Amino acid sequence: LLAIDVTCLGRASHTAAARVTGVNAIVKAAKAILALDKDIDRFHPAVGKPVISINTIQAGVAHNVVPGECTFSIDRRLIPGETRESATAEIVQTLDDIAAADPGFRYTLAIDPLKDHIPANITDENSSLVQAIQHGIRAVTGHEPEYFVAWAGATDGRFYRQAGIDTVGYGPGGENAHGANEAVNIDELVTQAKVYVETVTRLLG
Known part of the structure; x- marks a missing residue:
């Protein structure tokens, strides 16, 4: 299990300036969420496929304010052979690909050391x-x-x-x-x- 928080960065403004000075962080996060929320084409014979799911999202302070930040949480379930580093690298690559196509896409990524990172493990069949x-x-x-x-x-x-x-x-x-x-x-x-x-x-x- 790997828990990651991604914060997409925009520019807060009044709704009236949403197309002038505002950059909606929720819209930027939506791009990331849709790109990350996918089936992972990898398989372990005893465990099956790894799983990625976006399970929480926080953004906005008022209905008339363009949000300057949007944070969503990723729950990534690993299979044997994957590591925290390899799974994180795949997520970063997806986000960097979005940034390459959209110069206005900016983000930060945090792996909370207090959250429960669990290396994939399994008891041998011959046990x-x-x-x-x-x-x-x-x-x-x-x-x-x-x-x-x-x-x-x-x-x-x-x-x-x-x-x-x-x-x-x-x-x-x-x-x-x-x-x-x-x-x-x-x-x-x-x-x-x-x-x-x-x-x-x-x-x-």
Whole structure:
């Protein structure tokens, strides 16, 4: 996970002077957002594609003032093989390409050191923990589990992996994560509990 704030710079003015002295920072930011908000053509067999999303935007002080600044936040989810530096360089290249075509496009970029930068990481398929939970899934559900992470979210498991402790994220499915009426399926919750029992039994056996 990589969190970046981009501030596009304009020139504040009264609305009456919007086409004379004003440079609307929201309009400049719109160019950047549309250029950045795209599918990334890269793939990892166990994790899938990286993701980029623009999730917050702040600008303007009044309805009759052309905004001189517009800041938006980027949430960039990395896959193994990518680094903070390589992902940041791609974002900077996109912004610099806009600046080359539009001399009025100016921006600053900030990576907040207090925000949660997480290097992409994954537990090896041959790990005893992975093997045990795969056994548990087979025993309880009769299905062959896939070694694939189809979700670019983050869990506290990253801290354990970074400390050299194997970790697997496995739990019930549901609906509307981080949205209205977020929920898990009760039947799947019961199934997952049984899988956990099988997994722990195998690890301790």
